[in-house]
Amino acid sequence: MKPFAYTRPADAASAVAAVAADPSAAYLAGGTNLVDHLKLGVAEPGTLVDVTGLLSTAITPTDDGGLLIGAGARNTDVAADPRVRSAFPALSAALLAGASGQLRNMATTGGNLLQRTRCSYFADLTAPCTKRDPGQGCSARTGWARHHAILGAGEGECIATHPSDMAVALAAFDARVHVLGPAGERTVAATELHRLPGADPSRDTVLEHGELITAVELPASPVAARSAYRKVRDRASYAFALVSVAAALDVGADGTVRDVRIALGGVAHRPWRATRAEAALRGGPATDEAFRAAAAAETDGARAVDTVAGGNAFKIPLVAGTVTATLRALAAHGTEVA
């Protein structure tokens, strides 16, 4: 670990000024991911600017009937909030599907969005990694790719996945991310916050250096009340998603889909809003066949990696199975998804 300076500004504006002025500075919130990277040498900031204590931890109703979640709100508290649980049950479920109780007690809403991929090559300085250094090439493409992306990465591009569960639910619900930067405030759609890898996979998000997430806004969404999060992973708890689905479904009395939201985790460099699947379903029947066809439409053009150490082609049928199981359960039971 490289020695670093540590500062604790009095307010968000001072924090932004401190980081913006120092190219080597980084924000520190819950530290559940960054501290690991400091130990591993993956991150070597010259200065850590601690923003815990100066970010809002409140969850407040908005004028339009939505919720505003302070970026400092702990994952545990967001998951347990009665308004979140009733109006956006998939968000609560997604949070509870992630990490452990101890980690959720530390991790913040803003930090959760900005956590980095768990690709083991990214965290291993002895292995080339195109995300750490775009000049090095990708080790996962010829190595262990079980957890890697099937969507959104072109030939030879980074196939790391974004690890957040929470962000998948936010993508499904059209959340907006409030950002404070040196030039003032702006908002970014949750679906636009994270990037596809392209030529510069070192950048996970569209945020500029110095920009600080201050809140996440959930617009009112009647369909979100009938939502669920389904996470499929290699063990029953404490593992990252192979594939996850945040979905909301409203089926009319005639059995047709009136409204639907689907976002996928574990399949791409960013939480993947399944707009093609949604479009395929809207106005059509809420049947297993339709759910499977919609999922297949979303993964049409998916690119799998096949290696002797473990590829990811299974994720294509797994997306179909997970989407189908989740939507079928929503159609039958609302938010109770087995």
Place this chain on the structure above:
Amino acid sequence: MTTTAAGPGLTRVEGPAKVTGNAVYAYEQDAAQPLHLRGVGATIARGRVRAVHTDAAAAVPGVVAVLTPDTAPRLGGEAGAEQSVLQSAVVHHRGQYVAAVLAETPEAAREAADAVVVDYDAEPATTAFDPDSAEAYTPEVVVAFPPDTSTGDPDAAFDAAAVRVEATYTTPIEFHHPMEPHTTVARWDGEHVTLFEASQSVWDARRQIAALFGIGDDGVTVVSPHVGGGFGTKGTLHAGSVLTALAARAVPGRSVKLALSRREMTDTTGYRPATVQRLRLGAGTDGRLVSVSHDVVESGARMAEFGEPTAVISRHLYAAEHRRTSHRVVPLDLSTPTYMRAPGEAPGSFGAESAMDELAVALGIDPVELRIRNEPDADPDTGRPFSSRNLVACLRRGADRFGWAGRDPRPRTRLVDGWWHGTGVAAAFFPSFAMPGSAAGIRYDAGAPGGAPGRYRVDIAAADIGQGARTVLTLVAAEALGVPASQVDLNLGDTGLPHATMAGGSAGTASWATAIVEAADRFRDKWGTDPDDGSEADGVAGHNPAMAEYAMGAHGAHFVEVAVHADTGEIRVPRMLGVFAAGRILNPLTARSQFLGGMVWGLSMALHEEGVVDPGRGHVVNHDLAGYHVAANADVGDIDAEWVEEDDPHVNPVGAKGIGEIGIVGVAAAVANAAHHATGVRVRSLPITLEHFLGD
């Protein structure tokens, strides 16, 4: 000795110390002003170190020394490749120590280690396991057994058999990952070295250090009072322990501390090798086996030979006139495999007991009944009678308790709430060893006249690696002396105590108890039941002549229920039952924990554990506990273990068979068999992951 286990058993005697944080492990031993060690691992899989640039590391404040193959002290004695740390420029595997930093703080050691730059001359390396490799060879031994056995004409008998099963099963590299990492604190005082070491045998560690440094055994003290799990990886000294003793040699009079990271454990402390097992079973239509072949190719290391005794289980489990087992090893440019909990039987039972299930399906015979029909009268391998064997009793008791009767054998017929359910069974076997040579000393302290009852101090350098040795040996001593356990003080884990053999091979308790019972008998013969203060006696465990007359082993039967999600392929194990026959159960409380712990280990092996080697770079990619999955609490459902009464007068003076490993054996096969019953999909490779069930 009586042969009845009384009551629920004794809670761990060191339990209060452990739960209050007062039990002191190796790394926490009091050491004045210790130096901290940090190793630098090779980033090539094969070749030579050309140069080590240490200037930047040496310049880090607090750094005391940077050791390289050129500058490290010489060992001075005999060392194999794994323990020959920093003695030459040769690199045998990625992660091998090629330099190390000694510093006043762990932070400085780490920063400096990161600043060491190593130049290599890399050579082509082979790190991917190819069972068809032309380099495959027959190992000298597979642990202590011959690599190949053959009786009759198994191929001809197979070809002529009415019903045949031929299938290939694979198991991956697996890691021990005890909760406590490998830790060493070493200090040299003149020509004497003291090690606080997380060890399964302080005396073995002493002998190894003495041999490595070319000094007498008396020149080495090893202390290991508490060990947070071993599972075989703390049975022999690995590179980190040697590196610590070597580094301490450079700073006489100062303690040097090292605790390995998970990555270092992955790189340098051994693992279970990968296996490819071809099973061929031939049977008559009555289900009786006529031919059993179990031919294994397994991964190995070019730097040192290790043969996993994978097929040995097929030498003992079932009768068949024609039988063959064989082992071939493919040498790779990886670190050396080593003993890992139930070496041989753990992976081998997956092949052997999956194939038995496939045979049951092919025959249309219930898999419990099939096993009972093939129960041998004597050990198939040696022809010796069994000292005791109750596999059939385990199968019958388990079937009864699990509700096996009336099981519909048809696969893929039980869909409940979107999950396919099925049940499976597998048998378990693990040989019962005892090692001669342990010694125990007993001394009586009468205490103050009229005060509390006198106390018996029992000394033996055994190892409590979490299995409950301290507690069980306290019970053994109390029973042999005819006093309450509360009057016995058991001391272990120190070379200052009488010699003891390793906590390994499920042989620890049997070996140590033999010495303690001998010492207790001699104590009573010498001093009677009313000894004077300070009365002493000792005893040594001799060779058990019955081992040459009888085949000795523990047995068991696993019954599991599996659920597989119809849409996602997720596999869960909601119910597990193990029934064991393992001689006399000395302490039911800790024995139950041993069995359950073994079963969870088996579950973890079945569903999760897989060391993934990067084929290009030769390192294990999932070198931490986020990437290398072991079963979490949520993976374990309704689980229970019980045992059948077994009176074995031959196995050792206390009648106990080892129980540390039998709990694992067969679990993975039982899970795979149940998964087949649930879904109709036969998974022949571990771990059993969801993609096998996703269909087409």
